[in-house]
Amino acid sequence: MSFIPNPLKADIIRRIGSQSFRYLHPFITAGPWFKEIVYSREVLLDVDLDEFMFNTRLAEGHKTARYIESLRRLTQVGPSVEALEMLGEVAYSDLYTMFAFAVMLLCCGSYEQGMIVTRNFMARVETLQDAMDIADVVESQVRNIGHGGCKVFSGYIHFLEYPICYFDHNTDCTVCQHCLVFSYANKFHEIC
Ligand SMILES: [Zn+2]
Numbered sequence: 001m002s003f004i005p006n007p008l009k010a011d012i013i014r015r016i017g018s019q020s021f022r023y024l025h026p027f028i029t030a031g032p033w034f035k036e037i038v039y040s041r042e043v044l045l046d047v048d049l050d051e052f053m054f055n056t057r058l059a060e061g062h063k064t065a066r067y068i069e070s071l072r073r074l075t076q077v078g079p080s081v082e083a084l085e086m087l088g089e090v091a092y093s094d095l096y097t098m099f100a101f102a103v104m105l106l107c108c109g110s111y112e113q114g115m116i117v118t119r120n121f122m123a124r125v126e127t128l129q130d131a132m133d134i135a136d137v138v139e140s141q142v143r144n145i146g147h148g149g150c151k152v153f154s155g156y157i158h159f160l161e162y163p164i165c166y167f168d169h170n171t172d173c174t175v176c177q178h179c180l181v182f183s184y185a186n187k188f189h190e191i192c
Contacts, residue, residue, distance in 0.1 A: 010037050018046040021055060063090050067097050071104070072145045075192045078152030079108035091117070095124060099131075099181070100138045106185035107192070109156040118181045128177050135184050147192040157189045 004012075016023045017038065024047070027034040037043060044052070070087035073080060084104065091101035098121045105114030125131040163178035175183045 010040070010042065013037050014043045014046050017043045021047045021052045063093055066090050067100070068141075068145065071100060071142060074104050074108070075142050075145060075147045075152065075188065077148075078150075079156050084108060084110070095121065095134050096138055096141075098124070099134050099184075100141075102181050103135075103138065103184050103188060106159075106181060107153040107157050107188050109158055111158065111160050114181070114185075121181070122177055128173070128175075128180070131177065131180055132175070135180060139184065139187065142188065142192070147188075149191065151189075152192050153189045157185060 013024065013027055013034070016027075024038050024043075027038050066086055067090050070083045070090075073083040074087070077083075087097070087101050087104060091097050098117065102114055102117040102121050105111075105117060122131065125134065159182065163176075163182055165176050165178045167179055167183075169176055
């Protein structure tokens with residue numbers, strides 16, 4: 001379609017979308033340029049919104065299901081490449097999944113990768129309190145899923161270096177931005 005001018009492409013996509021949002025699926029997967037057009041105001045104004053919301057919810061549900069399933073496998077059965085990959089697929093959809101991915105990478109012994117995701121996560125939260133709230137939600141999710149308590153991360157978890165705070169805080173907080181994810185990785189190591 002490279003010979004078709006962009007405004008015309010957008011118009012074609014809008015017309016296809018007005019038939020059914022389902023027909024737009026190939027465009028969503030075709031690449032970021034097409035995806036942007038599909039989610040543009042002009043196209044969305046013309047699609048059947050009920051159908052669109054339904055599809056969006058399905059996609060959301062699917063994402064949540066994969067998140068919970070990967071977390072369940074990791075915390076109950078233990079480290080596995082498949083489960084980590086499944087979590088990685090959805091890891092950048094929000095800050096909760098991102099934190100869970102960082103912590104699970106550390107628990108599974110992927111120190112370098114875990115620290116990269118950690119830095120990404122810490123760069124996106126506004127305050128330490130926000131980060132702690134997110135961490136607490138993930139902890140309660142792990143507790144709700146029902147960890148086995150079989151020490152599944154024993155022998156895997158390792159830290160190549162101490163956080164620069166050395167867990168030494170002169171405040172009420174038991175963690176800081178340098179050791180938050182370490183601390184939760186240790187916690188999950190203890191309870192899972
Ligand atoms: Zn610290």
